[in-house]
Amino acid sequence: MDEHKIEKHTIAVLVDNEPGVLARVIGLFSGRGYNIESLTVAEVNNADHLSRITLVTSGTRMIIEQIKAQLSRLVPVHRVHDLTDEGPSVERELALVKVAGTGDKRIEALRLADIFKATVLDATLTSFVFELTGTTAQVDDFVGLMGQLGLVEASRTGVVAMSKGATGF
Amino acid sequence: MSEQKLTGAQIIIKALKDQGVDTIFGYPGGAVLPIYDALFQQNDLRHILVRHEQAAVHAAEGYARSTGKVGCVLVTSGPGATNAVTGLLDALCDSIPIVCLSGQVPTHLIGNDAFQEADTTGITRPCTKHNYLVKDVNSLARTLHEAFYVARSGRPGPVLIDVPKDVQFADGVYVPPAEVKHKTYRPQVKPEIARIEEAVELIANAKRPIFYTGGGVINAGPFAAKLLTQFVKATGFPITSTLMGLGAFPASDSQWLGMLGMHGTYEANLAMYNCDVMINIGARFDDRVTGKLSEFAPGSKKIHVDIDPSSINKTVEVDIPIVGDCGAVLEDMLRIWKARAKRPDQAALKSWWGQIEGWRARNCLNYNRTESVIKPQYALERLREALRGKDHYVTTEVGQHQMWAAQFLPFDQPNRWMTSGGLGTMGYGLPAAIGAQIAHPDAIVVDVSGEASFLMNMQEIGTAVQYRAPVKIFILNNQYMGMVRQWQELLHGSRFSQSYSEALPDFVKLAEAWGCVGLRATTVAEVDDVIAKMLAVTDRPCIVDIAVDPKENCFPMIPGGKAHNEILLGPEDKPSDATPEDGMVLV
Numbered sequence A: 001m002d003e004h005k006i007e008k009h010t011i012a013v014l015v016d017n018e019p020g021v022l023a024r025v026i027g028l029f030s031g032r033g034y035n036i037e038s039l040t041v042a043e044v045n046n047a048d049h050l051s052r053i054t055l056v057t058s059g060t061r062m063i064i065e066q067i068k069a070q071l072s073r074l075v076p077v078h079r080v081h082d083l084t085d086e087g088p089s090v091e092r093e094l095a096l097v098k099v100a101g102t103g104d105k106r107i108e109a110l111r112l113a114d115i116f117k118a119t120v121l122d123a124t125l126t127s128f129v130f131e132l133t134g135t136t137a138q139v140d141d142f143v144g145l146m147g148q149l150g151l152v153e154a155s156r157t158g159v160v161a162m163s164k165g166a167t168g169f
Numbered sequence B: 001m002s003e004q005k006l007t008g009a010q011i012i013i014k015a016l017k018d019q020g021v022d023t024i025f026g027y028p029g030g031a032v033l034p035i036y037d038a039l040f041q042q043n044d045l046r047h048i049l050v051r052h053e054q055a056a057v058h059a060a061e062g063y064a065r066s067t068g069k070v071g072c073v074l075v076t077s078g079p080g081a082t083n084a085v086t087g088l089l090d091a092l093c094d095s096i097p098i099v100c101l102s103g104q105v106p107t108h109l110i111g112n113d114a115f116q117e118a119d120t121t122g123i124t125r126p127c128t129k130h131n132y133l134v135k136d137v138n139s140l141a142r143t144l145h146e147a148f149y150v151a152r153s154g155r156p157g158p159v160l161i162d163v164p165k166d167v168q169f170a171d172g173v174y175v176p177p178a179e180v181k182h183k184t185y186r187p188q189v190k191p192e193i194a195r196i197e198e199a200v201e202l203i204a205n206a207k208r209p210i211f212y213t214g215g216g217v218i219n220a221g222p223f224a225a226k227l228l229t230q231f232v233k234a235t236g237f238p239i240t241s242t243l244m245g246l247g248a249f250p251a252s253d254s255q256w257l258g259m260l261g262m263h264g265t266y267e268a269n270l271a272m273y274n275c276d277v278m279i280n281i282g283a284r285f286d287d288r289v290t291g292k293l294s295e296f297a298p299g300s301k302k303i304h305v306d307i308d309p310s311s312i313n314k315t316v317e318v319d320i321p322i323v324g325d326c327g328a329v330l331e332d333m334l335r336i337w338k339a340r341a342k343r344p345d346q347a348a349l350k351s352w353w354g355q356i357e358g359w360r361a362r363n364c365l366n367y368n369r370t371e372s373v374i375k376p377q378y379a380l381e382r383l384r385e386a387l388r389g390k391d392h393y394v395t396t397e398v399g400q401h402q403m404w405a406a407q408f409l410p411f412d413q414p415n416r417w418m419t420s421g422g423l424g425t426m427g428y429g430l431p432a433a434i435g436a437q438i439a440h441p442d443a444i445v446v447d448v449s450g451e452a453s454f455l456m457n458m459q460e461i462g463t464a465v466q467y468r469a470p471v472k473i474f475i476l477n478n479q480y481m482g483m484v485r486q487w488q489e490l491l492h493g494s495r496f497s498q499s500y501s502e503a504l505p506d507f508v509k510l511a512e513a514w515g516c517v518g519l520r521a522t523t524v525a526e527v528d529d530v531i532a533k534m535l536a537v538t539d540r541p542c543i544v545d546i547a548v549d550p551k552e553n554c555f556p557m558i559p560g561g562k563a564h565n566e567i568l569l570g571p572e573d574k575p576s577d578a579t580p581e582d583g584m585v586l587v
Helices: A022-033 A061-073 A106-114 A136-146 B007-018 B030-040 B052-065 B080-093 B120-127 B137-152 B163-168 B193-204 B215-218 B222-235 B265-276 B326-339 B344-361 B375-386 B400-408 B430-437 B453-458 B457-468 B482-491 B508-515 B524-536
Strands: A008-016 A039-043 A048-060 A079-083 A089-100 A119-122 A127-134 A153-162 B005-007 B021-024 B046-049 B071-075 B098-104 B132-133 B159-163 B171-173 B209-213 B239-241 B258-259 B277-281 B300-305 B320-323 B392-396 B444-450 B472-477 B517-519 B543-548
Touching: A008 A022, A008 A061, A008 A153, A022 A039, A022 A048, A022 A061, A022 B046, A039 A153, A039 B320, A048 A153, A061 A079, A089 A136, A106 A119, A106 A127, A106 A136, A127 A136, A136 A153, B005 B007, B007 B030, B007 B137, B007 B163, B021 B052, B021 B430, B030 B071, B030 B098, B030 B159, B030 B163, B046 B222, B046 B457, B052 B071, B052 B080, B052 B098, B052 B430, B052 B457, B080 B120, B080 B159, B098 B137, B098 B163, B120 B132, B120 B159, B132 B137, B137 B159, B137 B171, B159 B163, B171 B508, B193 B277, B193 B300, B193 B320, B193 B326, B209 B222, B209 B265, B215 B222, B215 B326, B222 B326, B239 B265, B239 B326, B258 B265, B258 B400, B265 B320, B265 B344, B277 B326, B375 B400, B375 B444, B375 B472, B375 B524, B392 B400, B392 B430, B400 B444, B400 B472, B400 B482, B430 B444, B430 B453, B430 B457, B430 B472, B444 B453, B457 B508, B472 B524, B508 B517, B508 B543, B517 B524, B524 B543
Parallel strands: B021 B046, B021 B071, B071 B098, B098 B159, B132 B159, B209 B239, B209 B277, B239 B258, B277 B300, B300 B320, B392 B444, B444 B472, B472 B543, B517 B543
Antiparallel strands: A008 A048, A008 A079, A039 A048, A089 A127, A089 A153, A119 A127, B005 B171
16 A cells, blocks of 8 residues: 555544534644645534534545544544545535526526536526535536536535444444 | 532632642732632642743643642733743643643633733643633532543643633532543553553564663653563663653663663664664654654564554554553563563574674763863763762753753653653753752752753742752853754854853852852862752752853764764764755754
8 A cells, every 4th residue: 555645534523512622623633734625513412512523634544544543632522433444434515506697507507406406595587596415526516517607606514424324423 | 519619719729639739830810819819728738939830830840740740830811821831832742740720811801802811722722631711610620620630641741721710709519529520531541452462472572672662651650660670671672761761761770771862872773773673662753763764763663552542653653553551551561471481582682782782882972071171971970970879850951951961860760850852941940840849858859951041940049949949950051052052063054143142140149149059160170069069058949050161062963864873973973964955954
């Protein structure tokens, strides 16, 4: 295996939802010079105040291992799972995409939205806001196509991910 | 459990006492007045008033390092907390258990840019192992107990608790330590036995082995040091240690090769370079130790014992990683070693020792013994002889004198040597010496210092005088920031930019101004007399100004970016080629 090969990993982290916990995670990445390609966080267990962070990062094998070790070392971190390493997982991202235009471009945008199974959240005579859920690549494709059809803005959640099968986090 | 209400300040005092704290180093201010008021009304907790908050943390480090207990600090908000930051990071880098309490502006003013407000948890987040802002008085006791647990467990480190002033006044419920269990933090202490067995197998088949040990052994306690000594003796292998690990194995033993690394001994570094099995126990492959990574102990199999999983494979990939407390690991290793019949190849070991003795014969710490000027190494040799057999502790500042102290002062026990290794904080030694002296009032505590480092925290002489801490400040005065000067000489064409100690005070008069004893040696003949007089002072601090050779450089030295076998032994040694550019940028 090439030790210099850059790998992309999706890592799920279960943390106590307490003040500063996100700052600790982000500070770890900036302080140690690791990449964050995407990071999402929200509380997933209200009773126990647990939040789940999903982050996509890249680095050599040694760096990825180091990232996981450093994350595990943070005191409010319960568990760290490397979904890329630990078998098959599903990943999804949600995007809101605003497109403005009239005539053929407007019709084409709507047709593409249908193909991508995007739904219309808002429509005016000159614009749409689409909601699209898919893999990062699908969202990239959709936003790319809309670029030629009057894209105004896009807002993306970043990746959330989960392992396949019956076992949980 | 008592439901009796206490104020936040009283809860803090009670929690500290229940955690076994007897001494706290601090400096008062507006945001901690309720805590100081509660301190005033009790007699169990002794408060040591420092002169600057940075020194409070260093003193607590000296206290912690010399006792094995958690060091405790109390500072006010804003500048009190920011002044403590250097100390906190120092403790983080060297894995010293510290609990630091800081005052904060009242909760309703947080975020308003109030007087002496700082985002203390924000500022100290990367400088502590963990930190807390306590907004509810009822979680104060729990947080304090958690803080002590986090500070001392796993890889120890500093923990800060920021307490707003209104929380110190508010009434709340106290919970004792026994009722607090941490939700998430469970460091792995016991190692996997399978890994230990693998390691023992590798050790038993080694032909050119070496033990490379570090501060982790010291942190694991005196018992771990004892086990290490037993294991090393049982194997007959050579042992070297990092700066932080000195004293875990007795320096007087023939298996001891001295410190390794940038200013380590020739025999230790060459043995590391040529070894076939490296047994790293509680060290972290620091860049001062490894030198050029691609040529670090090439061809060796490596065992790495560390309680912190993030230390494993961080810079150096190892063959057998073992996560666990050094004491627990050594206990298992020794047991499994004793149980197995096969012993290492004695002929190979003998030939390995023959090679090592050859390197040792180079006598790498030798220096030009002259009568015309006091060599810093000579002063330390004389100090070593004077301290021999006496109950003593040594702290240092940072620079050439620190490396010479590590080379020339032998330690046969752990917890006797305190130095700023990871962060390299000039000004560490004096407050750390005060902390060690407070913990060991009858022992001799010497701060081996340089004149530049001493100036960084010399205000703490006042603290030492106030508490009659008879610390000895042994200044190797070369009138330069010696290590800066050395690097400028070797790497920057002898352009001594800003490294001359201009406008120095008269250290003898300075001592006298504080009511201390001041002594000076300017000739070789005076050194012994001055050291004897210094050791005779037992009721107040003593500042000793040793005028040493300003041009002396610290050798051996592995220049930045070079491998262990490119070590320079003295001024006559020239680097094999000009220091490469990637080496120049290294600090």
